Amino acid sequence: MTGSSSIGLHRVAEPVGVLPQAAWRLDPSPRLWPDETRVRVQRLNLDAASFRQLWTENGGDGDAVRAAVLGIVAERGKMQNPVTGSGGMLVGTVEEVGPASPLGLAAGDRVATLVSLTLTPLAISDRLARWDGRSEQVPCDGHAILFGRSIVAKLPDDLPAPLALAVLDVCGAPALTARVVRGLCGREFSGPPSVAVLGGAGKSGSLALAAARRAGAGRLVGVVPHEGEAAALKGAGLADEVVVADARDPVALANAVGEPVDATLVCVDVPGCEHGAVLATRAGGTVLFFSMATSFPAAALGAEGVAADVTMLIGNGYVPGHAELALRLVREEPGVRALFDARLGESGG
């Protein structure tokens, strides 16, 4: 049985017995259990859906938004928007490491959490005085607690922080892609496996394309929604073929991909892409869903409805070594770096 304290059960204040993510209230007291780590918080990155809800509910009044965030953290011991259920991530500096912590951190390390704020004990000490309440980026002084099984990445010195955070935000996708493609390479196919990536010009999509290539993929198809993204992805040189199609239109998507592929990766965050992904994949192939907009019943019943014998995987956000792999890809693949830089430039980040 899993050691209970390693996932933070002892920090659940209410209701007792649930996991930290499902808890209403966590205990954020600064004193550490042996396998815990305390981080001095410098910035919170609120989840986009959470910030949008707070902004709307408070009529675009930044002071009211700030008061709302302070109220949530004071009441719940974590930053989890009670309406959207979502959180975000944080950046800070390691302050103290428990003697039994397995995370490999030392005091002074700059880190970003890769688990959600929804399960991270948090206390704010500066009343968020440096935040105007008008952006998801929240300058903050306070402390947060990491558990033995928390996931955290040291921030690299050689990359701008906004770029590193954007990469870390989607770092599960390339790692799982690499594992799946390597697995397909090991089977008795005629040649290296073909792979289609829906949303190939996006953050997770471009990393997935680069990871698939390195893992041994053959034909690589990038699917994008319009000509603007097609030009960007062609310029990046990450795919052998770049096609424009609406991933929500199964027949159009399958026609655009052409010869069905060994694996299809769904990296677009719009609902309704399940049937198209199944149709674009050959019998015996694999569909890997990274999009949080994926509907479980649509995938299960959709494959049955067309008698498609495909393996369908839920994109687990955690794969050992995922942060290191994603950072390496953005360092070493100019095409990935160019796509990220363009997106961060657009958003002013």
Added chain:
Amino acid sequence: MTGSSSIGLHRVAEPVGVLPQAAWRLDPSPRLWPDETRVRVQRLNLDAASFRQLWTENGGDGDAVRAAVLGIVAERGKMQNPVTGSGGMLVGTVEEVGPASPLGLAAGDRVATLVSLTLTPLAISDRLARWDGRSEQVPCDGHAILFGRSIVAKLPDDLPAPLALAVLDVCGAPALTARVVRGLCGREFSGPPSVAVLGGAGKSGSLALAAARRAGAGRLVGVVPHEGEAAALKGAGLADEVVVADARDPVALANAVGEPVDATLVCVDVPGCEHGAVLATRAGGTVLFFSMATSFPAAALGAEGVAADVTMLIGNGYVPGHAELALRLVREEPGVRALFDARLGESGG
């Protein structure tokens, strides 16, 4: 690219370009395309959710329920409840087989469809005169069209029809279980893989337990919600250990399962079992979700939240040979047969 007619795109009347399941209206005309099959319908089994909605909307008036079903089929060319979106299955006799049909059927075969009524062209010719509108079982005369890639099972002569239909309804679970367990056997573990089945005394759960055993599983744990089901499952002899736990309580479930297993199969149709299934599974293991109540984000974020490196599979309802395997299990495994008979007896079926 998938041949379009084999999944029935040519039968989509409105809107053009979507798959039959997503269509508002199908063309149910009896004339066959070369790879199609026409079935003379004897009975419709409406999906439970659909019947309940019709019953409630029509105030428990059987005549009004019958009129509603006739209206839906006349308007849509298929039996898909416009509120619930669900359908059901049908039983009938093969009337005509197109020259290019790959289904291996002959006129006179008694069959059940294993794809949903939501994608099956259907016309009713007897005004449902033999149905009182008060049950999901609808005696019916009419015809239905099967496509080249439809999934259909011949009804066996040696099993009562209600039993065969109940088995066929969940036949994807044992087939995919067998494939996953065989895959785990091929890896370098110490000994045969251990497997936990949540809902082990249920229809899909008991078949999954029997399939796992035959595929080479070692320790088999059946998890049930209360002592009544525990006694039934112990009597059936399908599991090495039978434990009582609420699958929605992650910590209680993981404690009940004990040593984390190589694979956990989720066969209970209640929401909120994702975290428990992940916690009960060892690092590097597999979780296979058969429950339509599974939440994709809860699974993906839940595994990440506890840094669990587990492979999570969406239970595709279609695996080649699934009907034959499930029928063989209920014939050859007295424990499976006893659990099914007890359930069918309870429901009067």
